[in-house]
Amino acid sequence: MSKSLVIKGGTVINRKSQEVSDVKIENDCVIEVGKNLKGDIQLDASGCFVSSGFVDLHAHLREPGKEEAETIETGSRAGALGGYTALVAMPNTDPPQDSVAVVDFVREQGKRAGLVDVVPSGCITLGRQGESLAPMAELAHAGVTFFTDDGNGVQDAALMRRALEYAKGLGVTLAQHCEVAELTKGAVMNECSCCTDLGLPGWPAIAEELMVFRDIELVRITGASMHFLHLSTKRSVELVRAAKRDGLPITAEVTPHHLSLTQELLASYDPVFKVNPPLRSIEDIQALKVGLLDGTIDAIATDHAPHPRRDKEMSLDLAPPGMLGLETALGVVLAEGACEIRDVVALMSWNPAKIARIDNRHGCDVIAGTKANLCVFDPQLTWSVVPERLASKSINTPYIGRTLRGRVRHTIFQGTTTVIDGQAQK
Amino acid sequence: MKHLRSIDELGLSGLMGLLQLTDHMAEINQRPVPKVPALRGRTVASLFFEDSTRTRLSFETAAKRLSADTMTFNVSTSSVNKGESLRDTVATITDMGVDAFVVRHKSVGIPWQISKWTSASIINAGDGAHQHPTQALVDCYTIREATHAQSFAGMKVAIVGDIKHSRVARSNIQAFTLLGASVVLVAPPTLLPPDVSHWPVSVSHKLDEVIGTVDVLYMLRLQSERMAQGHVPTLREYSEQYGLTQKRVLALKSDAIVMHPGPMNRGVEMQIDPSDVKNSLIHRQVANGVSVRMAVLFELLGSGSSLGGQA
Ligand SMILES: [Zn+2]
Ligand SMILES: [Zn+2]
Numbered sequence: 232m233s234k235s236l237v238i239k240g241g242t243v244i245n246r247k248s249q250e251v252s253d254v255k256i257e258n259d260c261v262i263e264v265g266k267n268l269k270g271d272i273q274l275d276a277s278g279c280f281v282s283s284g285f286v287d288l289h290a291h292l293r294e295p296g297k298e299e300a301e302t303i304e305t306g307s308r309a310g311a312l313g314g315y316t317a318l319v320a321m322p323n324t325d326p327p328q329d330s331v332a333v334v335d336f337v338r339e340q341g342k343r344a345g346l347v348d349v350v351p352s353g354c355i356t357l358g359r360q361g362e363s364l365a366p367m368a369e370l371a372h373a374g375v376t377f378f379t380d381d382g383n384g385v386q387d388a389a390l391m392r393r394a395l396e397y398a399k400g401l402g403v404t405l406a407q408h409c410e411v412a413e414l415t416k417g418a419v420m421n422e423c424s425c426c427t428d429l430g431l432p433g434w435p436a437i438a439e440e441l442m443v444f445r446d447i448e449l450v451r452i453t454g455a456s457m458h459f460l461h462l463s464t465k466r467s468v469e470l471v472r473a474a475k476r477d478g479l480p481i482t483a484e485v486t487p488h489h490l491s492l493t494q495e496l497l498a499s500y501d502p503v504f505k506v507n508p509p510l511r512s513i514e515d516i517q518a519l520k521v522g523l524l525d526g527t528i529d530a531i532a533t534d535h536a537p538h539p540r541r542d543k544e545m546s547l548d549l550a551p552p553g554m555l556g557l558e559t560a561l562g563v564v565l566a567e568g569a570c571e572i573r574d575v576v577a578l579m580s581w582n583p584a585k586i587a588r589i590d591n592r593h594g595c596d597v598i599a600g601t602k603a604n605l606c607v608f609d610p611q612l613t614w615s616v617v618p619e620r621l622a623s624k625s626i627n628t629p630y631i632g633r634t635l636r637g638r639v640r641h642t643i644f645q646g647t648t649t650v651i652d653g654q655a656q657k
Numbered sequence: 658m659k660h661l662r663s664i665d666e667l668g669l670s671g672l673m674g675l676l677q678l679t680d681h682m683a684e685i686n687q688r689p690v691p692k693v694p695a696l697r698g699r700t701v702a703s704l705f706f707e708d709s710t711r712t713r714l715s716f717e718t719a720a721k722r723l724s725a726d727t728m729t730f731n732v733s734t735s736s737v738n739k740g741e742s743l744r745d746t747v748a749t750i751t752d753m754g755v756d757a758f759v760v761r762h763k764s765v766g767i768p769w770q771i772s773k774w775t776s777a778s779i780i781n782a783g784d785g786a787h788q789h790p791t792q793a794l795v796d797c798y799t800i801r802e803a804t805h806a807q808s809f810a811g812m813k814v815a816i817v818g819d820i821k822h823s824r825v826a827r828s829n830i831q832a833f834t835l836l837g838a839s840v841v842l843v844a845p846p847t848l849l850p851p852d853v854s855h856w857p858v859s860v861s862h863k864l865d866e867v868i869g870t871v872d873v874l875y876m877l878r879l880q881s882e883r884m885a886q887g888h889v890p891t892l893r894e895y896s897e898q899y900g901l902t903q904k905r906v907l908a909l910k911s912d913a914i915v916m917h918p919g920p921m922n923r924g925v926e927m928q929i930d931p932s933d934v935k936n937s938l939i940h941r942q943v944a945n946g947v948s949v950r951m952a953v954l955f956e957l958l959g960s961g962s963s964l965g966g967q968a
Contacts, residue, residue: 422851422852427850427851427852427853429766430785430786430823430827435851499769500766500769500770501770541742541744544742545742545743546764546765546766548785549764
């Protein structure tokens with residue numbers, strides 16, 4: 232008989248309720264939610280919220296291929312510390328996740344680490360080259376539910392149309408990195424007055440918006456569903472809002488950094504602020520926040536992109552884009568104060584679980600009978616990032632020197648505590 | 658002053674101070690033995706990631722005339738290709754005992770990044786399309802020398818050509834306007850940065866409408882790769898619209914000055930021999946380069962020493 236675990240005194244957030252309760256867990260399931268529960272192990276949650284564990288739709292775990300930056304184990308640990316119980320692993324690995332063998336490897340490495348559910352995404356096109364479709368049906372059979380060429384947008388409209396049509400029969404989600412490549416050659420930062428001063432090639436908003444527009448129209452004629460990764464501009468939000476009003480099966484995510492950091496930071500010349508799509512203007516941030524509140528944006532996803540120190544100790548144009556996100560996401564989102572706690576749980580757990588099609592085991596209400604994938608977080612605790620203390624193998628966080636608010640206290644993955652009092656348990 | 662990385666950082670008083678100091682250096686350069694011991698024992702390393710013999714020699718000559726030791730690193734051909742990071746390279750050279758780095762790099766911001774990794778002074782000798790402050794100092798000094806004007810108030814300067822990709826333009830716009838000149842940028846829209854509305858300049862797309870009104874005509878180099886990138890359809894068309902032709906020379910005001918940062922593209926932006934222009938200052942720009950760079954080096958490294966004595 233396995234030991235039971237009780238989370239004491241937290242406010243349990245469910246879709247239709249929010250009250251102070253204890254949560255009792257046995258094996259990998261929640262078995263009771265109520266008052267004065269007793270168990271073999273007790274975890275204090277007073278002053279905290281208890282919700283379903285977070286689900287990240289967008290994590291670059293770098294394994295296989297770039298283990299110098301991150302491994303599935305270190306990325307999983309970073310995820311657990313950020314309150315995540317599931318990470319959708321992006322496919323731009325080496326080799327890329329366009330075959331069953333690689334996808335199985337990623338999933339197995341995830342199981343071996345045993346800290347979160349590592350959900351491998353599949354490539355839309357072979358080798359993410361944008362030329363021919365990856366074996367999507369075979370990958371879907373192997374359990375892949377989320378396909379993307381992230382890092383590359385699928386440039387060829389005919390190929391994207393075919394991918395959408397093909398995906399319809401498979402019950403999977405296609406996700407697009409929206410960037411018309413001809414418009415962003417050599418681009419380093421947002422095209423704005425700031426890039427004018429710095430003499431850096433600009434990444435214009437239109438490069439994102441044109442592809443958002445194109446793919447909305449492809450969804451309209453195919454009827455297949457599509458998810459937009461890391462939207463960053465005001466006009467993108469407007470396009471998605473209108474598409475949703477038309478009833479199209481479209482979802483969208485934003486990253487914590489596009490909600491909190493602006494283009495002006497590039498004037499520090501520090502490549503830690505280089506990311507793709509680039510940091511935008513304060514007006515864009517405001518529009519993204521409105522999108523969060525009115526349901527245009529469905530999810531907050533990290534685009535966690537570790538890079539080894541030497542790759543970021545480069546000039547802005549040569550350094551690779553991307554920043555860490557898993558361990559800071561909650562603290563950034565709550566510090567921004569863009570939405571209520573309930574919305575945060577929806578954006579970081581309930582909705583992304585559905586988009587990734589893993590809502591049978593993640594993003595479920597915390598009630599008897601559901602899988603014990605849970606996050607306990609203190610919404611008030613303020614803290615600052617010490618890069619060397621991050622669990623990620625890399626340190627390219629843009630949040631050094633900023634005060635974050637809200638921190639994960641405990642994380643429970645499949646009934647096992649992966650994080651207790653902010654400490655990873657393995 | 659610790660570093661010279663941009664004109665903005667220098668500010669008006671820093672700019673004026675350096676121009677005055679340049680007068681002293683010009684005087685030293687007139688001497689039979691143009692050398693003083695001011696920076697004896699100091700070491701200046703030129704760290705050029707991009708070839709520019711002209712600029713490098715100008716700095717090294719300046720350093721030698723102040724009796725500083727010089728080291729040259731043509732990094733494009735050395736360590737960076739062997740996987741050594743920029744930071745490692747800078748740290749290694751710093752350990753050799755360097756007081757100042759003169760840095761040229763095709764990437765924007767390198768002088769600022771490097772200054773985080775070394776205690777030495779940094780002189781920006783050109784970073785991408787961003788800044789080239791010593792060129793701007795040379796140009797201001799050259800205009801001042803020709804016009805005997807302490808302030809540029811009331812002076813109208815046209816900067817013509819590829820503003821978008823030009824570090825010379827960005828530094829000169831800051832320097833000329835700091836000194837009080839009014840600046841007009843003349844370029845096709847494709848060679849202007851995306852948003853110049855916050856710059857204290859006006860913009861024209863027609864050189865012929867501007868040329869007769871300016872006191873200084875500053876021609877920029879057009880690199881032929883701009884054609885391949887589709888910024889201009891052909892060099893011929895560009896040169897017809899924006900090149901300095903004999904006909905345009907005649908349209909200049911009689912006392913107008915013509916400048917170019919070099920190296921010139923004969924037959925593109927310069928369709929004439931500069932010596933055909935009465936008030937061309939192009940040769941003075943080169944000559945003043947050494948004096949200006951001496952002033953910069955002395956300002957950054959010469960604390961406590963004087964300009965007197967014989968080397
Ligand atoms: Zn992406
Ligand atoms: Zn990504």
